[in-house]
Amino acid sequence: MSHLAVNRDLCAQDNICVEECPMGLITADSEGYPQPIEGAAHMCTLCGHCMASCPHQALSVGGVAPESLTQVHKDLAVNTDQAVQFLASRRSVRAYKKAPLEQELIEQVLNVTRWSPTGLNRQPVQWLVYNGRDRVSRLAGITADFLRGNEFFSGLAQAWDAGQDRILRGAPAVVIAHAPAENNIYSVDCVSAMTYLDLAAKAHGLGACWAGLLMMAAGGFPAMQAELNLPQGNAVFAAMMLGRPKFAYHAIPQRKPLAVEWR
Ligand SMILES: Cc1cc2nc3c(=O)[nH]c(=O)nc-3n(C[C@H](O)[C@H](O)[C@H](O)COP(=O)(O)O)c2cc1C
Ligand code: SF4
Structure with missing residues (x-):
């Protein structure tokens, strides 16, 4: 059986899928119905994308029924001003409420990242969640040890010793994205997924901030590598603090002018 099935009763022979398939795997047969090219199953x-672009729910790929897909609801669309303000008003949150986060809420936020783009749709991102202040403190403490000998950041270790968490900012949770290191593109996929998480967190009333210091420690500090115990x-290609923002943000700060060269 072909990996691509066409329901001829529903198909309008508009060949949108033929144009949309990023791999060029669909062609029109002599009657104008879509059909996979030779060897398509191996390259798919x-x-x-073909199913998403079909207005008639006439296509099935890999045994997925078109009716099983979530439909895009026009009444849920945000207008341009809403979308731009949402994106521009995202803040790196560094002051969190102390209350712990419900695992279910973190799961809802993480779930959105499943639709971030990934090279060749490989979806290689794996998540590690430290939920709870005690667990996050363990990561902050190890990061402090890593920073102790660092000329630029040793002050953060001293602050940690003095009871101030300027490393993971007292966040109730930390989320880490990891993937096989062998493929360079996977690092981009992880960063892209984490950017989705940053925005999804805001959409769920949470705040997030990149945990760059933890990422540095994860890159080569044995105690951190032992703690994370990755496959x-x-x-680790991305890490973020997560929590409920303690404060609201009222303005959108200035940024450099757009640097663009038109050719
Ligand atoms: C790092 C990266 C590189 C990509 N390169 C290409 C590309 O060269 N050509 C292309 O058509 N799509 C490219 N994509 C898009 C992926 O194919 C796409 O994200 C994936 O098929 C999932 O589809 P979606 O983004 O529509 O959900 C790339 C995605 C990423 C994250
Ligand atoms: S699932 Fe993607 S790659 Fe496969 S046939 Fe459809 S559009 Fe092409």
Whole structure:
């Protein structure tokens, strides 16, 4: 059986899927119905783009029924001003409420990252969540040890020793994205997924901030690597603090003018 099935009763022979398949795996047969090219099943990334673009729910790929897909609801669309303000008003949150986060809420935020783009739709991102202040403190403490000998950041270790968490900012949770280190693109996929998480957190009333210091420690500090205990061959490509913002933000700060050269 072909990996691509066409329901001829529903298909309008508009060939949108032929134009949309990023891999060029669909062609029109002599009657104008879509059909896979020779060897398509081996090259198909199961990205679902053909199914997403079909207005008639006439296509099925990889055994996925079109009716099983979540439909895009027009009444849930945000207008341009809303979308731009949402994006521009995202803040790196460094002051969190002390209350712990519900695992279910973190799961809802993480779930959105499943739709971030990934090279060849490989979806390689794996998540590690430290939920609870005690667990996050363990990571902050190890990061402080890593920073102790660092000329630029040793002050943060001293602050940690004095009871101030300027490393993970007292966040109730930390989320880490890791993937096999062998493929350069996976690092981009992790960063892209984490950017989705940053925005999804805001959409759920949470705040987040990149945990760059932890990422540095994860890159080569044995105590951190022992703590994280990632699968063999995996590396940390992104990490973020997560929590409920203690304060609201009222303005959008200035940024450099757009640096663009038009050609
Ligand atoms: C790092 C990276 C590189 C990509 N390069 C290409 C590309 O060269 N050509 C292309 O058509 N799509 C490219 N994509 C898009 C992926 O194919 C796409 O994200 C994936 O098929 C999932 O589809 P979606 O983004 O529509 O959900 C790239 C995505 C990422 C994250
Ligand atoms: S799932 Fe993606 S790659 Fe496969 S046939 Fe459809 S559009 Fe092409």
